Amino acid sequence: MFSEKEVVTRILNGDVRAFELLVKQYERLVFYVVHRLVKEQEAAEDICQEVFIKVHKSLWRFKFESKLSTWIARIAYLTAINQVRKHHRERLSDYPDDIENYHFTTETPEQLLTKKDTANYVEQLIAQLPEKYRTILTLYHLSEFSCVEIGEITGMPEGTIKNYLFRARKLLKDKLQAYLKNELP
Numbered sequence: 208m209f210s211e212k213e214v215v216t217r218i219l220n221g222d223v224r225a226f227e228l229l230v231k232q233y234e235r236l237v238f239y240v241v242h243r244l245v246k247e248q249e250a251a252e253d254i255c256q257e258v259f260i261k262v263h264k265s266l267w268r269f270k271f272e273s274k275l276s277t278w279i280a281r282i283a284y285l286t287a288i289n290q291v292r293k294h295h296r297e298r299l300s301d302y303p304d305d306i307e308n309y310h311f312t313t314e315t316p317e318q319l320l321t322k323k324d325t326a327n328y329v330e331q332l333i334a335q336l337p338e339k340y341r342t343i344l345t346l347y348h349l350s351e352f353s354c355v356e357i358g359e360i361t362g363m364p365e366g367t368i369k370n371y372l373f374r375a376r377k378l379l380k381d382k383l384q385a386y387l388k389n390e391l392p
Contacts (some may be wrong), residue, residue, distance in 0.1 A: 208215045211275040218266055229275075230259055236276060236350060240360075244287040244338065244346045254290050258283045273359055277352065281360040284342070291338070332379055340375035344366055 209232050217225030237255050245251045261282050269278055333341055346352045346360060347368075354368045361368070 212271065214273065215266060215269060215271075218263070226263060228322050229262070233276060233279050234259075236280055238327070239345070239350060240280050240283040240342075241287045243342055244284075244291055246334075250290065250294075251287075254287055255283070258286050261286065273356070277359050280346070280350070280352065281354075284360050311337045329383075332370055332382055336378060340378065343371040344375040344379075347372055 209228070214225050214229050214232075234255070237258050238251065239260065241254045242251045243314060244256055258279070262279055265282075269275065331345060336344065342361070343357060343363075346357045347354070352360065354365050354372075357363070357368050358365050363371075
């Protein structure tokens with residue numbers, strides 16, 4: 208069983224194998240958080256490496272005031288956000304807040320489902336959400352972080368997180384309902 212305190216203590220005492228354990232334990236989480244923000248595979252992999260370098264360099268600062276996974280996810284989130292801000296023309300604040308005026312794609316849900324199965328279709332819908340909604344939805348439902356933990360990761364207030372969750376769910380629900388309505392005879 209993975210013991211955070213034991214592994215962190217071993218790493219701080221210079222045990223390289225313990226750091227390998229930490230990487231294996233959290234590499235999927237880090238990649239998942241980063242890949243939600245950075246779609247290019249190679250760039251996401253580079254950022255993941257950068258995240259673990261940052262984790263290693265600043266592990267001595269971790270005081271077990273939160274779960275280690277939350278702390279690492281926050282580093283991953285902030286590193287990815289910094290990369291997005293540096294290398295993308297679109298700014299985070301450029302996404303529309305008006306749900307009714309947001310459009311996912313020009314393809315119909317039926318066309319998308321023909322190409323992929325339902326899980327892939329939902330994944331595509333999540334990927335098309337505005338970044339702030341996509342990130343919160345992913346951290347909450349897929350990574351199973353609480354609103355408080357997401358607040359620690361993103362630095363957002365809990366009320367904002369709940370609002371973004373509500374809006375993201377509404378966008379997905381509306382799109383799926385539109386699809387199902389067109390499917391029924």
